[in-house]
Amino acid sequence: MTLPANPKERDIAVAGRRLPLTIREHSRATRLTLRIEPGGRALRMTVPPGVSDREVERFLLRNNGWLSSRLGKLPRPNSLADGGSIQIRGVDHTIRRTGAARGLTEARETGEGRILFVGGAPEHLARRIVDYLRREARAELEAAVARHASALGRKPRAIRLKDTRSRWGSCSSEGNLSFSWRIIMAPDHVLDYLAAHEVAHLREMNHGPGFWKLCRTLCPRTDEAKTWLKRHGSALHAVDFG
Structure with a gap:
């Protein structure tokens, strides 16, 4: 297999955002293609060999309207802050710093709604939220995997969390399962x-x-969950944890 050439990287202004653009020349490419990365936080372009910079610029100009339209439908990448919000298990939680130097990050139902209480210094806010989401994701995924694997009479070799x-x-041929911990922001059935x-x-x-028959047997809400991820998955990727 012929590997693509080393990519060129630059920034591009579109729809009021400045996004990183990776341009990769590929020997098998027959036309210029442009892709918006999940979450709308980057762009990726593939071009045939020998395409000039002028052709690339013309292509980007022609597709500016399409890019603006697509990006306009995505939430802007947000920086987490005290008083902001984040979804956990599909439910909005208000982020509130406790002011305590120490203390666990925890989500609680209050008279003001669902609150994610976060201790520690302000500069550690995002990191503490990530740590909390990872812990919750691992607990939920390990329980769900154990339940479904038991129904199949199978056992995964390992469970790993990534971003x-x-x-x-993904599932490797050795039986290692990998998951994005961001899935904890989605509803339980997803x-x-x-x-x-x-x-x-x-x-x-x-x-x-x-495969799909088996999947629907294990999870009757498979089609509903697939639709949810297709419509809202980019919003989960757009959350900027710094």
């Missing part, structure tokens, strides 16, 4: 579907009819 942009989960999807790969290492 991937290209996929929500997380359950993701766990069922990767567990189903322990038996069906493909996406054929047999």
Whole structure:
């Protein structure tokens, strides 16, 4: 297989944002293509060999309207702050610093609604939230994986959490399951579907009819969850944890 050439990187202004653009020349490419990365936080362009910088600029100019329209539908990457909000299990939580130097980050129902209480210094706010989301994601995913794997009579070799942009989960041929911890921001049935999807790969290492039948058996809300991820997954990727 012929590998793509080393990419060029630059910034581009579009729809009131300044986004990183990666331009990669590929020997098998027959036309210029442009892709918005999950969350709308970067752009990726693939070009055939020998395409000039002028052609690239013309292509970007022609597609500026399309880019503006697509990016305009995505939430702007936000920086987490005291008084802001974040979704946990599909529910909005107001972020509130406790002012305490120490203390666990925890979500609680209060008379003012659902609050995510965060201790520690202000500059550590995002990191503490990430740590909390990762802990919650691991607990929920391990429980869901154990339930679905038991139904199949299979056992994964390992469960790993990552912050991937290209996929929500994966299953290796050795039986290692990987998940994006950002899935904890989605509703419970979406997380359950993701766990069922990767567990189903322990038996069906493909996406054929047999796989989807098994997936729907493990998680009856599979189609609903897939639709949710397609519509809202980019919003989860757009959350900027610094």
